Amino acid sequence: MRADYLTIGGGLAFVEQHGDPDAPPVLCLHTAGQSGVQWRHAAPALAARGHRVVVPDLPGHGRSEPAPGGPVTDLGAYAAWCLELVAHLGLRRPAVVGCSIGGKIALDVAVRASEQLAAVVAMAADAHTGGRPSVRGLRRELSDVAAPSRGDRTYLGTLAVVGRDVPRERAELIATMHRREDPAVSTSDLIGWATHDLREQLPRVTCPTHLVVGDDDLWLDVARVRAAAALVPGGRCTVLAGIGHYPMEELPDAAAAIDGWLTEMTTVREAS
């Protein structure tokens, strides 16, 4: 693995790269408030399966500097940032795999630049949340005065959205690590999540696209994810039994699953 600080979007971005630089690239995007550490197991395993894996910390997250304009509330800004990173690294026809806001950002990248992409896997994301969670409530949470016990709520709230099939120890590790978030950043991410509506744009996506959702994911309604997949020409949808909001950390072998989806989509594309 190598790690670099790259100037993207006017700030320094912490970017991990795993695997053969000449292998087909895949960009892996983390969830709201979190960082590339969510891919710590999946990324090297994907690299071992023949991918060049690029894992950035989005601006304001992990080891990246804050976005110059402050916490981002528009997921489209993250999508533009990802495309700048792709150009900076000279990635040719990358796949984009994201989870939660990362999944929705991946869909937005596909809306903006399908022709540049090999495929998209959007996990735990739909086209439009229908206003959940409440933006009014989230804006209130931006003030510490209205947001007590943040650590407890993040920990227990994360545990509540991890799937029933995930061993308790791993679920607790996921929840413990989630407490590292910056509340201003993660709340802003969620405002972006709740307000970003891709329903009109998804029919324009031309790259192979696969939406994946766990049936224990309280944040997502499976019917909405299916509806989002149906908006994308040729879009697929997979429902993971016993899995929650963080498939790349919850699946026993997430890299194998993701590699399978990517291989399936890129093979179909080459055949057609």
Next chain:
Amino acid sequence: MTELDERRGTTSPAAGDRWFEDFAVGQRWTSPPRPVTADDLADFTRISGDDHPLHAGPDAVLQGPFGVAVAMGLLQRLGIHGDAVLGLLDTHWAYRRPVRVGDVLTLEVTIVRCRRTSSGDRGVVTRHMRLLDEGETVQEGTTTALLRARGAGPDPVVRAFGTVPWAEALAARADLAEDLASWDGTVGLRCEDDEVHLRVYRGRVIEVTRRAPRGATFTLGADAATWLEIVEAPENPFMRLAMAGRFTVTGDGYEYLRLTAALHRLVDAAREIA
């Protein structure tokens, strides 16, 4: 037949007459299937006089109360109620999906609340009743019956959600010393109309009462079926239910959020004693 067997739903419909003391929160029964026929539609339309176009034609929807009537009939055929029943006190009902000719309804009954009346010789038993068609809930609600009591109590407290004895058992079980070491206030817990206040000072519950002098700082409320789910779920479901909007919180919302971990711990205690 032990109470445990009944909770598993293996009781025989011919279990005989049950008095108030023979019911316990968490007991469950499932009825045999009951097909909905064209005669049902015609008969119910005749009885009710409701001939709205919705209730005619090949796609006719049966009047909502048809479901309540069928549910009461299926309940009766379970054989769990006999001469000890003195009357039906109330029905709270919701229509989730239309019922049509050709549906095959089953009834799931769960006892969610048992309370002795103040006279002591009778008790009220609330039954959560769910009508299903092919596994989908079409109608659900609660009905409450008044029954004769065999003795004068005392009655089990560990599932008497929202009562003082229940909250006293909770307070004895839950160690709030660390979570609430810096807190001074009153936690209200409510199940339907039963509300109880836990007066907390620096991590100790100093009083459990129907109503603290200055009221509750906040009150966490849910219906009886939700409280039963809380104690029976495989994992502590507090956050899942909170995120799904299954609780009603009144009072100081900031203090409610502040006490997230303490409430989670109280729910742990409620599950342990239940």
